[in-house]
Amino acid sequence: MNLNKSTRNFFIVFVSIIQVIFLLAIFKENAGSLGVVALMIILCILVLVTTLRGQIHHKDHAYEHILVVLWIPAAALASFYLNHFLKLGPVISAASVGSLGSFIPNIRKHSHYLQQLPAAIYCGAFIGMSSEHVASGLLFIITASFFTAILLFLSKNLFAGVGGKLGTLAFAGVAITSFLYFLISSYV
Structure with missing residues (x-):
């Protein structure tokens, strides 16, 4: 194999x-x-x-471009900042970041790279929606963004056409980070 x-x-x-x-x-x-x-x-x-x-996976496996997934932490931090520091709430914060990200492809309509950014930005915005009880601060958001970026990087051709992929990946990144924080706090 x-x-x-x-x-x-x-x-x-x-x-x-x-x-x-x-x-x-x-x-x-x-x-x-x-x-x-x-x-x-x-x-x-x-x-x-x-x-x-289900027929939700392509036969060939491709990887997302690394420069695309780097937008996940930027969007997560922006959404987290709007949510917790400006007190806009999780839904308005994520919607604002995601909506702004959706306009990025209009900068250069023929750019393949810019066409891929809205999905990564939306995925990061979901991480920023995390509650203060779950996401203890910016380091948590960056760590969760790192794990989510790896997951998005690996899942380019998987779950094609399935709604909720970006939210599931963000949830997985936050869950992995929460588990690691739990392990670290248990042994410290």
Whole structure:
């Protein structure tokens, strides 16, 4: 098995696990309601079946350009600043950063590089939406942006046409960073 196919398969399993963990967290919060429990079990099964059997992955695996994913930390910091320092709230902050990012391709309409930036900017804006209880400061945002950038870099041709890819990647980056912070604080 070549490296591209291994990377592709690992990433599909990784994102599927992140989605199931997210659904299980919702399940845990609402464990008292039988209807919610049944819905979460059905959703977990559907996520796994769709990921494994759906036509959502290209056969060839390509990588996102490194200069594209570098915009993730910039957008995350901008969104975090608007959210926590200017007190605009997470939705307005992320929407503002994402909306501004959507105009970047208009600077040079024929630039392939500029056409790719809005997705990375939106992905970073989702990181900046994190609560102060989760994201303790700018170092947390930069670390989460780093992990999210790696995930976006690896997932260029995966989950094509599936809504929520950027938010899922941002969630995974924040979750990985939270887990690392938890481990560090447990041993310090």
